[in-house]
Amino acid sequence: MSTFTVLNPATEETVATVPSTSVEEADAAIARAAAAREAWRAVGPSDRAALLRAFADAVDAHIEELAQLEVAGSGHPVGQARWEAGNVRDVLRYYSAAPERLFGKQIPVPGGVNVTFQEPVGIVGLIVPWNFPMPILGWGLGPALAAGNPVIAKPAERTPLTAIRIGELAREAGLPDGVFQVLPGKGSVVGQRLVDHEAVRKIVFTGSTEVGRQIMAGCARQVKRLTLELGGKSANIVFADADLERAAAAAPQAVFDNAGQDCCARSRILVQRSAFGRFMEMLEPAVKRVAVGDPASPDTEMGPLISAEHLHRVASYVPAGAPVAFRGSAPDGPGYWFAPTVLAPVPPDYPAYTEEVFGPVVTVVPFEDEADAVKIANDTPYGLSGSIWTQNLGRALRVARAVETGNLSVNSHSSVRYWTPFGGFKQSGLGRELGPDALDAFTETKNVFIATEE
Ligand code: NDP
Numbered sequence: 001m002s003t004f005t006v007l008n009p010a011t012e013e014t015v016a017t018v019p020s021t022s023v024e025e026a027d028a029a030i031a032r033a034a035a036a037r038e039a040w041r042a043v044g045p046s047d048r049a050a051l052l053r054a055f056a057d058a059v060d061a062h063i064e065e066l067a068q069l070e071v072a073g074s075g076h077p078v079g080q081a082r083w084e085a086g087n088v089r090d091v092l093r094y095y096s097a098a099p100e101r102l103f104g105k106q107i108p109v110p111g112g113v114n115v116t117f118q119e120p121v122g123i124v125g126l127i128v129p130w131n132f133p134m135p136i137l138g139w140g141l142g143p144a145l146a147a148g149n150p151v152i153a154k155p156a157e158r159t160p161l162t163a164i165r166i167g168e169l170a171r172e173a174g175l176p177d178g179v180f181q182v183l184p185g186k187g188s189v190v191g192q193r194l195v196d197h198e199a200v201r202k203i204v205f206t207g208s209t210e211v212g213r214q215i216m217a218g219c220a221r222q223v224k225r226l227t228l229e230l231g232g233k234s235a236n237i238v239f240a241d242a243d244l245e246r247a248a249a250a251a252p253q254a255v256f257d258n259a260g261q262d263c264c265a266r267s268r269i270l271v272q273r274s275a276f277g278r279f280m281e282m283l284e285p286a287v288k289r290v291a292v293g294d295p296a297s298p299d300t301e302m303g304p305l306i307s308a309e310h311l312h313r314v315a316s317y318v319p320a321g322a323p324v325a326f327r328g329s330a331p332d333g334p335g336y337w338f339a340p341t342v343l344a345p346v347p348p349d350y351p352a353y354t355e356e357v358f359g360p361v362v363t364v365v366p367f368e369d370e371a372d373a374v375k376i377a378n379d380t381p382y383g384l385s386g387s388i389w390t391q392n393l394g395r396a397l398r399v400a401r402a403v404e405t406g407n408l409s410v411n412s413h414s415s416v417r418y419w420t421p422f423g424g425f426k427q428s429g430l431g432r433e434l435g436p437d438a439l440d441a442f443t444e445t446k447n448v449f450i451a452t453e454e
Helices: 023-042 045-060 063-074 078-096 133-146 161-172 187-196 209-221 244-260 273-288 308-315 370-378 393-402 438-442
Strands: 003-007 014-019 106-109 112-120 123-127 151-154 180-182 200-206 225-229 235-238 268-272 324-327 341-343 361-367 386-389 443-451
Touching (some): 014 161, 023 112, 045 063, 045 133, 063 078, 078 133, 123 133, 133 151, 133 161, 161 180, 235 370, 244 273, 268 273, 268 370, 361 370, 370 393, 386 393
Parallel strands (some): 151 180
Antiparallel strands (some): 003 014, 106 112
């Protein structure tokens, strides 16, 4: 049996050795899910709701254990890791209300009536990235199960531990065999098999735009349902009339959260030219205050990058002679550390300004007026997130409507709430997760005509 090693990104020590799922084992798991499909679909709405609540309770009872696994296996600061485990619980609870509200419509037509049913789509494959192993798993898992589908999750090879544990908790909570399975292993083997296997009817993928494109092409061969959450290069737009102190204080967390390994990272700060100097003066101490260090310490705000390979990639965006305005700090010694880094001024074709770095690197550029801000913000193939800082509500709404991106915050850096929709414009993705309509992505509408005339 082949295995792979999970390393602690803060210490480079081995945390666990995990069996790598083969194609044959993936096929066997898909067969188990297929065998469970009809029975799971037939579970009555209130019973399915009760099972999801029991699953949420099991996660709740193991928040600390899950958080510690994420600290060791992903290098997430412990406070963040606790929030992430709690997010899985909350998402399961939120969607546990859905089975009892999965209504169709009745539509009067000449000679009878049409009724619609929301039927489960079938086996769902969740391909999960390493940056938020727990929440992103939960965002697909909750609505997919609630809609009556069996789920097979493929966690990222670097970060499988919490998904494996959540799979065990599902069984302990009473979910029937085959309803939720976790297959650790390689994307090119297990992930690809989920895409290629005809019995898998829907893929939810979060990760790089490049792999997302390949998955989309693979799904196209079978007209397989697909949700994609991909990259981002989001703008944090600061107008001169904003509360600059608040905007500058919030900017580091908006980009350095999870060490910048966040598809919603506001990695381009756009500041109106008349306020540029004042903003930079306030940004510098805020960046230097970011507490980078031991993820197990409750005071830590930013941990290491996920791997040596990723550290190398992030560092390549800040070569010798790069226009570093200022930097925060990072520990020496073992671990994949990279200090928060602010680049300015940068030319318009500078790679750290145009490409997704997925690390704690931000560029700051000036803009002249509202039209200029919107033009710069939209000058990217991505469109996932963004922020607007201004005291002028009309301007906030005008700019929010003009920026081509799926999730914006005004005078705030927040991005994802499980009870509101999340997803991207342009090359940032396809479809929406979360919010009250998430079950639409895991059901098919069936339309039945019933004649009423003799
Ligand atoms: P990938 O897109 O390669 O990986 C995401 C998931 O897809 C992982 O579970 C991976 O498995 C799996 N996968 C990889 N190849 C295939 C395939 N051919 N078929 C099916 N599944 C596959 O991201 P990386 O980990 O390589 O990260 C690279 C870059 O992607 C980052 O630097 C960042 O820019 C971006 N990214 C964006 C994320 C987001 O949230 N939008 C999340 C993660 C990365 P395995 O772990 O085995 O490779």
